[in-house]
Amino acid sequence: MNKQAVQKVKLFCGGMQSRFLENKDLFIEVSGSYQSGTVSYPFSILFEGETYVLTFQKETIRGAFDTVFSHLIEQANLYDILTLTYADRTGRLMLRADNKNVSTKSDNQVAEVSKGEEKHIISPKAANKLLRVLDFVSENGKLKNTHVRKFTQAEHFIELLVPYLKKLPQDREITVYDLACGKSYLSFFLNFYLCDVMKRRCRIIGVDIREDVVEASKKIRDELKYYNMDFYCADILEFTPPTRMDVAISLHACDVATDFAIAVAVNNGAQIAAIAPCCHKEFLDTIKTEEMPYFTENGIFKKRFSDLLTDIYRVKTLEEQGYAVVATEFVSPLETPKNLLILAEKTKNASPKGEATRAIKRAFHVDPILDKLIF
Ligand SMILES: C[S@@+](CC[C@H](N)C(=O)[O-])C[C@H]1O[C@@H](n2cnc3c(N)ncnc32)[C@H](O)[C@@H]1O
Structure with a gap:
């Protein structure tokens, strides 16, 4: 290839470098x-650790951008045609160069x-690699019956969250924290939706107290090369977020861990919190009401009323903290009875009065842990 063509290839490589530096975590390959x-x-050129790795003609060259791409450009002098594709999770840049053009x-x-696939918001075909690595599909690429429920829950959770995510600033990376992430299925699907469907720059951070699930999540992250995701083993209450928290999500954090997640979201100024509570036990020991003793006389009614009151208390707390809250069912109760999703968006400053929460405590003799966690 002649000098002019090689010069243009060099310019194109400069463009690739800028795009890479902006979107490092989303890089796939050249x-x-x-x-x-x-x-x-x-x-091909991959990025491993902090090094570019060029594989060409049984040769492997490792190094910084300049080392690897200088080699690529030098080689161009020796051939008639060069075709090149830079791929990251937001799209592709392509070049074809010869002496004429x-x-x-x-x-x-x-x-x-x-x-x-119209019933889905995440295409099982497009997300096939993700589904395979998560072990959600069988050999024929179809969703396993045992995993349809988890997939549906994640899809519906994300579908309801997306309108809120669209309101966040578009000109910067957003950070989502998955509090009590478990094996992080929800986070992996959300990452796919944000990067591959919405083409949104994001960082997703999962936190769980169990080391085994955190290690499993890291392994899946590495296999998928989803380098915009991080996982930490910690009690969410003791965890110090390393970045701004734009969004806090939590799916089925056990019992009061849901209150921990709400408190962490509020204390870290999350703009959006999407919380699907799990089992509830907290109010069962003390709940009673003089006005309406019938609510708590019968065991099963007491249990159901206590569950309901716990979630009402959570919603009222979020409202008093300046969030506009919608509570809705994100899947059918036949999928799971734990199908409530609390969606909260910060719209104003916290109100110091706390009238609703004080009234609930007085009327029902409960002493919610959530009160002690928000500061
Ligand atoms: C029912 S699992 C749900 C996991 C995941 N969100 C999902 O939906 O698949 C509840 C998770 O909460 C985690 N957990 C409970 N208390 C926690 C705490 N204080 N800090 C961090 N994680 C906690 C557990 O280790 C467990 O992985």
């Missing part, structure tokens, strides 16, 4: 080939749902 006559010589193209491949 691939392409040189061609001489009818013979083509493929190459250097053309570039870019595309933005959105992982849309295709025909026959």
Whole structure:
């Protein structure tokens, strides 16, 4: 290839470098080939740790951007044609160069749902690799019966959250914390939706007290190369978030761990909190009401009323903290009885009065832990 063509390839590589630096965690690979006559010589560049790795003609070159791409550009002098594709999770940049012409193209491949998948918001076809790594699909690529429920829960949770996410600033990365993330299915699906469907720059951080699930999540992250995700083993109450918390999500954090998640969201100024509570035990020992003793006389009514009151108390607390709250069922009760989703968006400053929460405590003789966690 002549000097002018190689010079243009160099410029294109500079553009790739800027895009990489902006979107490092979303990088997939650079691939392409040189061609001489009818013979083509493929190459690829991956990013491992903090090093670029160029594989070409049984040779492997490791190093910083300049080292690896200088080599790539030098080689271009020796061949007739160079084709090159830079791929990250937001799209692709493509180049084809020969002595006569250097053309570039870019595309933005959105992982849309295709025909026959309309009931989904995450396309099982487009998300096939993710589903395989999570072990949600069988050999034939179909969702396993045992995993349909988890997938549906994650999809519906995300579907209800998306309108709130769209209101967040578009010009910067957003950070989502999954509090009591477990094996982090929800986070992995949300990451897919944000990066591959919405083309949104994001960082997702999962926190769980169990080391085994945190290690399992890290393994899945590495296999998927989802480097915009991090996982920490910690009690969510003792965890210091390393970044701003734009969004806090929590799916089925056991008993009062849901209150921990709400408190962590409020104390860290999360703009959005999406919380699906799990089992409730906290009020059972003390709940009673002089006005309406019938509510708590019968065991099962006492249990159900106590569950309801716990979630009402959570919603009222969030409102008093300046959040506009919607409580809704995110899946059918046939999927899971734990189907309540509390969606909260910070719209104003906290009100110091706390009238509703004080009235609940007085009327029902409860002493919610949530009160002691918010500061
Ligand atoms: C029922 S699992 C739900 C996991 C995940 N969110 C999901 O929906 O698959 C509850 C998780 O909460 C975690 N957990 C409970 N208390 C916690 C705490 N104080 N800090 C961090 N994680 C906690 C448990 O270790 C467990 O992984």
